[in-house]
Amino acid sequence: MELLRTPPPKERADAARNRAAILNAAERLFAERGVEAVSMDRVAAAAGVGKGTLFRRFGDKAGLAVALLDARERVLQEAILSGPTPLGPGAPEAERLVAFADAYLDYAVAYLPLVRMSETASPGARYRIGAYRFWHRHVAILLPDAADPEYTAHALLASLEAEHLTALLPELGEERVRAGVRRLWSETGRSPRRV
Incomplete structure (x- = not known):
């Protein structure tokens, strides 16, 4: 990392x-x-x-959004690398997955318009942002028993995508979205390996 x-x-x-x-x-x-x-x-x-x-x-404005988000993303990255458990090292992978999802949701909801702009500036922009590569690698590492950790990490991160959250939050409310994300990430983290 x-x-x-x-x-x-x-x-x-x-x-x-x-x-x-x-x-x-x-x-x-x-x-x-x-x-x-x-x-x-x-x-x-x-x-x-x-x-x-x-x-x-x-x-452009999306580049400006990325720069504004950089300091906030670095705080989350530091917490992942050396912060207290369960977000930081030391907890079981499944617990760290859910802790990451919770922490990322806190960040995304707080800065949703900026995150959305940075992710949707052009087709595939989200996947070119350095922070996304960090999040993806972190999640993939926490999925050692998944048949395809790389794909599963992308699939889980899709549930936290800003455009997705922008659509769901007004319809379902933050509490319901958080509960659904926790359930999805928790169940995926506990799933036995499938070949």
Whole structure:
């Protein structure tokens, strides 16, 4: 799992200031107006940077969403790697699976518009995000008895996909969605190996 974490690149002081100004402005505007209602032009103006700086650094609004989520994802990754059980090491795989699903749901629900934007920017965007590769590897490792841990990890993670949650939460409510996710992940984690 250590290989899946990459340190952030070194940057010049002015670039770091611009990045911080952009992320602060975007976070404030997204919270005030909603992600969909904020244009990249508005973010650049609020950050006091040129549009070119913003687009070169983040590419588009989805790239900006990924950058805003990065710090929050790193907190969850650290908890998985070295936090207390059952999310962190030391608990049985089945317990860690459910703990991960719960923790990921906390993160996804809290930042759902940003997670959704980062995952749906283009076809397959979700699977190219570095954090997704980390989540997938973690879940696959926790499925040693599955006939195909790699596929099963993708299938379980599909239940946490932002577009899916966006559709289900208003219809079923958060409590019911959480109970369903826990049940699915728990049953999958306890299932005996099938050849």
